[in-house]
Amino acid sequence: MILYHTTDGPVVEHERRYYGIPEDWDGLFNRRDLAGFMRRLTRRARPLARRPAQSTLLPPIGGQEVWAAGVTYRRSRVARMSESKRAGGSDFYDRVYHAARPELFFKATPHRVVGHRGVLHLRRDSKWIVPEPELTAAINARGRIIGYTIGDDLSCRDIEGENPLYLPQAKTFTRCAALGPGILVTGRPMPPGTVIVLDIRRRGRSVFAGATRVSEIRKPLPALVDYLYRDNVFPVGCLLMTGTGIVPPERLCLRRGDEVRITVQPIGTLVNRME
Numbered sequence: 001m002i003l004y005h006t007t008d009g010p011v012v013e014h015e016r017r018y019y020g021i022p023e024d025w026d027g028l029f030n031r032r033d034l035a036g037f038m039r040r041l042t043r044r045a046r047p048l049a050r051r052p053a054q055s056t057l058l059p060p061i062g063g064q065e066v067w068a069a070g071v072t073y074r075r076s077r078v079a080r081m082s083e084s085k086r087a088g089g090s091d092f093y094d095r096v097y098h099a100a101r102p103e104l105f106f107k108a109t110p111h112r113v114v115g116h117r118g119v120l121h122l123r124r125d126s127k128w129i130v131p132e133p134e135l136t137a138a139i140n141a142r143g144r145i146i147g148y149t150i151g152d153d154l155s156c157r158d159i160e161g162e163n164p165l166y167l168p169q170a171k172t173f174t175r176c177a178a179l180g181p182g183i184l185v186t187g188r189p190m191p192p193g194t195v196i197v198l199d200i201r202r203r204g205r206s207v208f209a210g211a212t213r214v215s216e217i218r219k220p221l222p223a224l225v226d227y228l229y230r231d232n233v234f235p236v237g238c239l240l241m242t243g244t245g246i247v248p249p250e251r252l253c254l255r256r257g258d259e260v261r262i263t264v265q266p267i268g269t270l271v272n273r274m275e
Contacts, residue, residue: 001038002267003028003147004182005058005115012038013182017047025062026236030140034147035185059115059179060138060149063236066113066177068134068153069224070103071096072217072243092164102219104228105167107153107241108177116180119275122254123173126156129254132244133198133262135190135214137221138183140237143229145221147185150262150270151241152178178260178272179239189221190214197263198246200254208252212245 002013010021010028019042021028031037070076071093096103114120122129136151154177160170192215200208221242228240254260254274263269 001035001042001185002182003038003060003185004052005060005062006052006056007058008052008056011048011052012042012185014038014042017042018051019045019047026064029062029064029138029146029237030142034140035187038185054117057116057181059110059113059118060181060183061110061113061179061239063110064138065106065110065234065238066108066151066179066241067228067238068105068107068151068171068241069219069243070105072102072219072224073212073245074216074218076244076247097218102224102227104224105171107171112172112174113177113179114175114272115178116270116272118178118180118272119175120152120154120178120260120272121173121175122256122274123156123159123176126159126170127253128158128161128250129154129156130248130252131155131198131200131254131260131262132241133196133246134241134244135194135196135217135264136179137225137240137242138237139225139228139234139240141234143225145225146187146237147183148190148264148267149179149183149239150181150264150267151239152260152262152270152272153241153244154178175275177241178270180270181268184267194264196246197261199261199263200248200252201259201261202255202257207258208248210246210248216245217242
């Protein structure tokens, strides 16, 4: 079942039918046994007459914060070491990759997040901006993973590479994150063979495409959530981006008008334009 956040309220997709849920997003996000509640609803409720229009889709977030885990893939480790070598920070990323404690950082408040077909912002003082396609865990206030969505952790690699202490500026700015199109609600982990696919398109043509698998994530997702929730409170839950294993070549920087497509089945495809 896929849970969508729309201008008309939450909507669940089940067996190609759509059902409206008369409940606010944050309350629904934190329901006990959300999957069971949604199954019961689809058995007794009348489906909507039509699929919600794409124009009504909101990012699958209410009052939740967005956090991210870094250097969880070997490919990301290599890229971060390379970009920060001149600043003397390359050893930091190697240590994080092998350490028990993960790198966790704040990514975005809800107003900095766009949804499917939303427009992401290219920071003006960066000359090397790339998308980071990431499986994103939806976690309720009790620290339980309730499902998964697709995330784009838009990143300024030149700013981060100049000095690791510039990470907040490289990661957090207006419209710096995308989530969507909906949340796959499940109590089970995503299968290790789940494929994450990135396609960057410019003037209708693909300029870079790549793929990775969830099995390449070095740190187990429950461990990431455990560290995130240690001595921390998320009153309505949070969304945790779990790192990227797809790194475009150094010569590629996003431009205005580019379209980024990230696909993770069965969640769907998240599409965003750059501005």
